[in-house]
Amino acid sequence: MRNLLVCMALSILFSGFGRAQDLRPLKWQNRVLLLYTDSLVHPQYQKMEEALLKGEKAVGSRKLVVYTIMGQQVSRGLPARTWQDNLPLREASQNLDKGFGLELIGLDGGVKYRSTSAVPLEELWTLIDGMPMRRAELKNQGKL
Template sequence: METYRIIFNLLFIMALQGPGAAGQPAPHQPSNAGDVLAPYRWSNRLLLIFSEDTNITDYQRQVSILQSDQMGMADRDLVFFRIFPDEGYTPDNDALTPAQVTALRERFDVGTGFTVILIGKDGGEKRTERKPLTLDQLYGTIDAMPMRQNEMKQNP
C-alpha cells in the first residue's frame, strides 16, 4: 500500500507541473480521438478543470486545493484533467489531441472562463461550478454518492 501511495504522489506532482517537467520529454499524444474519458469509467471519479490558461487565479487555486489532500483524492479514486482552449492533459499527464479538447469542450458545453465538472465513476456529470470547489464541497458531493457510500462500508 505504501508503494501505491508513493507512486500516486509522484504521478500527481508530475501532473501538476505539466508536460516536460523534471527534464522529462513531453508526453505522447493519445491516438484515440474518441471518448478520452471512457477508460476511467467504473474505476475513477474525474474532475475536469477547464481554464483559459495556467495563470488564471481560479485555476491556480483549484490545483492548490487538490494538491493539499492527495490522500483524500486517492481514497475517493479522484483524478483530474486539465483542459485549456488549445491543449489539455489527462491525469497521467498525456497530452490530449486538439480533437479531444474540442470534443470535451463541446460535450460539456464549456465556453470561455473557468469551469470545473465532477464526473462520477458511472460517467455521469455530478456537479458543475464556475468557481473552484473546496475540499468540503468536492468531498461532500462525492461522499453522498451511493457508490461511494458502498465503498466506505466495504473499506472503513
C-alpha cells in the same frame, strides 16, 4: 439503399462517440474532475490546483482523476505539465464564461456537478462521499 441505411445507423450509433471516447476506460473505475481554464495562471484554476495538490491523499482515496483542459490541449494529473492536443475529452468551450470551469463526473460517467469557480475540497468531498457507490466503498472498507 441498404448501404445508405447502414451508414445512417452507424452515424446515429456513434454520434456521441468522439467527445466521450477518452473517458470510457475510466467509467466504473474512476471519478473524473475536469478543470477547464483559459490560462494556467487564472486565479480560480490556481486555487483549485493548489487545494487538490495539498489534498492528494484524499483525491486518491476517492478514485479521482484530474484533467486540465485549456483550449484544445489536455493534461492528465496535477500539476498540468504534459499536454496532448485535440483529445476528444469534452467540449473545451463549456464553462468558460469566466475563464474557468469544472465538472465532476461520477463512476457511471454522468456529470454530477458543475461550477464556474473553484470549490472548497470539503464541499467536493461531501458531494462525492454522499454518492451511493462511494458510500458502498466506505461501507466495504468498514469506514461507515
